Amino acid sequence: MGSHAKAWLVEDESAREMLDRVLTERPFLLLPPLHRVPLRVGNVVELVGPSSSSKTHILIQAAITCILPKLWKGVSYGGLGHSAMFIDLDCRFDVLRFSELLNHRIMEAANGSSSKVGCHQKDSEAQFERMKPYNEELFALCMKRFLYIRCYDSSEFLATLKTLHYRLQKEREVHGVNVHLLLIDSIGAFHWVDRGSSSFPLECDNRKSWHLQNVSEAVVQEIRRLLLVHPMLVMATKAVVLGNKYSTNELTWNYRKWSAVDNPYSRNITSSDQQLPYREYMPAAWQSFVTHRILVRATDDDLVNGEHQNNSIYLLKWLLPPLNSLDKFTVRDTGVFILS
Incomplete structure (x- = not known):
């Protein structure tokens, strides 16, 4: 027991290495359609x-920008x-889609490099053939930098977070x-299951009961x-249901206020007068942990002209910090593109 306790005190890095790791200047992560506000670690x-x-598509684009x-x-x-x-709580991650988008970004950059030097078509094709082995090498390198974990319940999610330090250190x-970048797809995936099983006690009487508030607090703490x-930088998606009064074609969203009394497990993180266009269900521990909040939704409109033909249009609005702008974007086979 004593030797096991001493193992926690063994140093694994010097003070200089720790300061270099913590104080290293990290670049801003400006990702369309999230370009309105600079994001940092x-x-x-x-x-x-x-x-x-398109919430998961935005996460995928952020991951590709990070690993390239x-x-x-x-x-x-x-x-x-x-x-x-990437921690997948929704268990629907499409790795083929991810690899296609990554490969397109690599080829797009390589083709753009050859076009800048004024190559003719034959020269460009020859350049592409010469770059193909390098593109495949870069693709393999980027895929090694993409770490994926799938969790099927809150127990697995908490166990993953508790052991993630050692895996990140090893990587x-x-x-x-x-x-x-830490990406969590569908942070509320297990919310209703945990809420339904909130009365289930654990085996040991001296431990806390397994209920929604404890799970959320443990996740935030880890x-x-x-x-x-x-x-x-932590990015998480959350599925919500908008009210019927919010037509998908409206460009101006009239926010509806939800009282914390309606949901004892949640409260507003800024003030009781904050107005949201959806019913908040996540516990207060998670809400207060979030520093930026963005609302995205699809519209009934499709683009019928131009290069984005027959693609759906999505709307994005910053709720925290609140911005007056409303951005339109679309998702194509090659990624996410801003329209206005």
Whole structure:
């Protein structure tokens, strides 16, 4: 027992290494359609919206930007050159879609590099053939930087967060780069299951009962501890249901106020007068942890002209910090694109 306790006190890095890791200047992460507000490590961004509102696509685009290098073999890819951790609570992640988008970003940068030097079509095709092995090498490198975990219930999610420090440390030793982005798809996936089983006691009488508030507080606590050792930008999606009064074609959203009395497990993080266009259901521990909140939803409109033909239009609005702007964007086979 004594030797086990001493193992926790064994140093694994010097003070200089710790300061270099914690105080390293990290770049802003400006991601269309999230370009209105600069995002940095330590921020917790929540993407809320109904199903099929492209929330996961935004996470995928953020992950690809993170794992791509800024410059590689003389070609600019505009990435951050870090690793990204994707925790899938929805269990519907499409790795094929992710690989297609990543491959397109790589080819787009390579083709753009060849066009800048004024190559003719034949020269461009020859350049593409020469770049193909390099593109495949870069694709493999980026996929190694993308770390994926799937959880099927809150117990697995908490166990993952508790052991994530050791995995991130191991990945840093193997790949030589830090994890810059922590992505959580569908943070409320287990909310209603946990709420329904809130009265189930644990085996030991001296431990807390398994209920919704304890789970949420434990999740927030583990993420806070993780960010102290591994500074990251946290992005999480959350599925919500908008009221019937919010037509999908309205460009002006009239926010409806939901009282905390209606839901004992939630409260507003800014004031009791905050107005939201959806019913908040996450516990207060999570709501107060979020630093940025964005609402996204689909419209009934489709683009019928131009290069984005027959693609759905989505709307995005910043709720925290509140901005008056309303952005339109669309999702194509090649990624997310801003329209206005």
